[in-house]
Amino acid sequence: MSETANRVPVEKLRWVCDPALFNFKTTEEIANIERNISQDRAIAAIEFGLGMPSNGFNIFLAGEPGTGRTSTIRQMLKKFVKDTCPPSDWCYVNNFHTPDAPIAIALPAGMGRGFAADMRELLDYMRANVPTALESKEYETNRVGIIEQFQERNGEIFSELEAEAGERGFALQRTVSGLVIVPQKEGRNFTQEEYEALEKDEREKLDTVGRELTEKLNDALRQVRENEKALRDALALLDRELGLAAVGHHLNPLKEKYQGFAKVQEYLESVQEDLLLNLEDFKPQAAPPQIPGLKLPKQEPTFERYEVNVLVENNPDLGAPVVFESNPTYNNLFGRIENVMQMGGVATTNFTLIKPGALHRANGGYLVLDAREVLINPFAWESLKRCIRNMEIKIEDVLEQYRFMTVVSLKPEPIPLDAKIIMIGSLWVYYLLFYLEPDYRKFFKVKADFDSRISRTPDVMQDYALFVAAHCCNEGLLPFDPTGVAALLEHASRMVEDQTRLSSHFMELSDLIRESSYWAKRDGAQVVDRSWVKRAIQESTYRSNRIEERIQELLAQGVILCDTKGSVVGQVNGLSVITMGDYTFGRPSRLTIRVSQGRAGMVNIEREVKLSGPIHDKGVLILTGYLAGKFGQEQPLSFSAHICFEQSYEGIEGDSASSAELYGLLSAFSGLPVKQGIAVTGSVNQHGQIQPIGGVNYKIEGFFNVCKAKGLTGEQGVVIPKINEQNLMLSDEVVQAVADGMFHVWSVSEVEEGIEILTGVPAGRPAEDGSYPEGSVNFLVQKRLKTMLENMRKFQQPEREKDEPARLPEQVKEPEHP
Structure with missing residues (x-):
């Protein structure tokens, strides 16, 4: 198979969104409609959880941050509570028989304030x-x-x-x-x-x-x-x-x-x-006797015991309450009893100082919490479970059990709990609770799973246009034209590295909308088009890529060794991805293989010095299986091969370099040089099939930048797995270089295809007797392995003869006579 057959066509290097799909001149023409963008699975789970009245069917919104979990539940609850009945108002009043146990009274929504006003009017009248x-x-x-x-x-x-x-x-x-x-x-x-x-x-x-x-x-x-x-x-x-x-x-x-x-x-x-x-x-109270030099205040009787503490008040016209508690501490969730310091440092309290928590305000409605915040706040999670289990809200002094002496306090009557609890957290937090918290499965039976990527369909793209329009309208940003929306969608596809899907990290997309509007407005533009979206992406990259530029300088100066011209035996340019917080980029790494006679087999130098992770070790061991299956059917394998990533001083993990290591081995065994202008990525299995990897765009662009710095020759490029073609969303610069014939991207499915591209020599298909065509890569490898085996046997034969003891002549025994 020729190089041309494996080249990826320019039109497959990225997906380009057609602006003609959008029937508007700017997003100002689109109605400002808030819609959930294609999270059908999660939305179905939320609708089920909201409609399920049984206790324990609370909801956990699981997914990565920025995937629209909070905005989605906010929109759905806003619609869901429109036709619901408002819950009762709750008041605390004095218990004249047991003053330290205030009484909780429920009244229809809106009547709590009236009841308190009636009691104040009665008191004023008296x-x-x-x-x-x-x-x-x-x-x-x-x-x-x-x-x-x-x-x-x-x-x-x-x-x-x-x-x-x-x-x-x-x-x-x-x-x-x-x-x-x-x-x-x-x-x-x-x-x-x-x-x-x-x-x-x-x-x-x-x-x-x-x-x-x-x-x-x-x-x-x-x-x-x-x-x-x-x-x-x-x-x-x-x-x-x-x-x-x-x-x-x-x-x-x-x-x-x-x-x-x-x-x-x-x-x-x-x-x-x-x-x-x-x-x-x-009755009028007499003034207290005055002490010379000290004016005592007139002691008036207190009438607080007749007041009404309206703990929770609901609007009868707004339906069920929806409460988002951003700081779920114990007091913020379950309420507190405040104290007043009197003369002498004595703290006093009464039922009018009982303050509500988020559960009180959300009672009869919905309470939305951040799962991580609930778990890190002391006593919050255990008390929340207790409330759900007992179906009541109890205001307690949580520190009472830790004091050396008891402090006089109140024991308010518990309030029945009837609220739907909704927690938002990552999948990691969800599985942590699911497996380590026995009661979690009893109380949160509904999981709404938010996907970080969405299938790209015409309807979904229109929803993204509505998303852009809503942000521009709500935040006073410049409107986008169809080319600007198309550029945003292309970036959303690049974020997930898939030409058929779009990213649902709406937080990052929202930032891109704001930044594009900023650069357009700064330069006096009235509409955000494709050029401003590209400008925002470039500026964001420039703010974060200092380390990448430094590495590119070292590569261009030759401090980090990486050849982009010529051919070398047993030397391949592998590709890796580096993530530095909010920025990811690719860089080439020189991979060298030296083979010799011996019995050491495959020696991974990174593993020997404990710089290799288990997945990388697995990839190296797979190479032994490939060589054994390919060349060890008729003869045993006897060789020593040392594999090393040059100038690598940190740990290595992943199996995406296993195909590059195999190409280097085949080059070292066959003696055929590998083209240094071609970099390789992809994992391999024992049958020689090339498997997909991640970060393909970063890897290609990283090697392209090195080739550009050292000079493009028109013969450089990257070999990727065939399956990764749909993940290509390359930058405009790389696509243009490929279109101009100055850079190439090849995709392969098998090792044979890749080695032909790297060496320019046919790999060779086995004949019926298992032999390979003369001059092919596999023929040369098999010949070298056979030579190594024969040399090893010749080397071992004198050693065995030397180590064996000398044999004495056998004694002739006389025949025995009967």
Whole structure:
């Protein structure tokens, strides 16, 4: 097969997009429609996950960054929630029975704020009207009347007791220790001497009467205390009636308004009881005593316990909520309880300081999270699993278990969870969770797999045009004409190195749109055409290719050895790809092979010094299988071959150089020189078939740049695998050089095709007896291997004779006689 038959035609070196496919002058004419670009598999999975109501069917969007995962889910959720019902508002209110356990109340969307306003209005009404009612003349008259009634009753009790004591010679007197009964004589109290001067019988009679009157005094005091308690009850009843009149006037309409909500009804009853029990709080408070030099603030009673903490408020006209939480820390996800520092460094809190998390805001809707961020934030992943498992959101102090002493805090009532969790992450994170996290499969049963490459169809190309139009419109960029869109599509095809597919790394394509608009606008253009897209690509390359240019300089100066002219035996130009962060380029590497007699077989020098990876080692070992199958059927192989990448000081991995190594071996065995103006890439199997490789465009362009620097001769080029033809998306400069006949690209399917191109000698097909045509490459290789084997045998024969012991003449035995 001739070189011409293996040359890749110019039209196959790249795919060129026809601008006539687009029926517009500029993208301004296209409607600004947001559409998902051909991620049918992922979109179907998302639609299934969003429509599946069962618990555990949460969604994981897996794919490479920049493939449109976030924008796709944003667009789909925006459409999906249009016709959905908005979820409930959630409020926290004070628990008057257990203040450290606030009560969660659900209300229809939009009613939470109204409920809080109603309670504030009630409180304002109480603060304005209760003090006025307490200071009213009617209230004061009733209060004075009740007090006077009980005072009269107490007066009558003491009057009766005092009269009886007077009749019996005693008097009722008030002392420091209280009321006492003392005996009287001639209108005055008995003295101690007079008492002791009495006869025994008279003293006993006097003591008996005193004890009786004292008992009656105790009964009277007991009755007075009961009357005082009754007075307090009567005054409390008066206050309660006043409070009921004031509270009921405003609270009863609230009970009617929230009649269908049992929890609200219970809460309002508790509010009413607490208000009636604490009417004193509404009275004007006296100023505290002032200390000289220190002004103390007036202590006002707090009414926070009657407020409503609207935790989550939903718009009744916007459907289910969609929350994108970019920083999923524990507090941002599950809420927190804030504290207020008081005088003396004491931290206090109450139910009004409970703050919502993203799960609260997304409850009844959709929560979108970055999987990696969730995993790296302490406690976030475990707590998220707990919420999904228990189907409730619990606000807790996550650091409580790590403190040496317990801090007083709240235990709010959990809120039921009904939200679809959507996590976005790479495939690596997805498989990490799938295999190492036992609960992951229970809670995230839907995987939406975003592909990084899309089949190129006419409809998909129109979608890309819409994508360009949307970016230009949304960001105020210059519009693109059909040639600009075509250039963008060609670059998208080059990004995936496939003439039949386009890249779905929309982040990079968006940057290219912005950069093209920038360069066009800077130079005063009104429309972005092909030239500006090419300019943006060139400028982006220039910003990143410093190292590539340095390597090209070393190659051109001969510091890095690479011949592009002449022919050398056992020396081949291999091709490799170097990736430096955001930039990838190709460079040639000289590969040398030396063969000799021996039994070492294939010696990979990189492997011997541990600079070779396992895949490269495998490629070298495959060469032994090829030679054995090709030339070792009739005779054993006995040789030593040393393979080395010259001037290579870093590790080598991959099998794309295995065909170059095989070509070098065939050259070394046959003695035929290899053309140094031709570089080679491609892996090979044991049957001599050339297999595809990656980075073919970078490899071809890397060798082309070296040839251009040293001078193009028209005989230079690159040999690639036949299967890689569809991956060709070469630069305009390389395509033009091929069209001008100054550079060539050959594609081969078998080793025989490649060795003919490199040496200019037919490879030779085996005859029926296994021999090859005389003068062919395979004939010369087989002849050299046979010669090596014969020389090896001749060399080993004297050694064996030398090592064998001398044989003694055999002794003749006489025959035995019977």
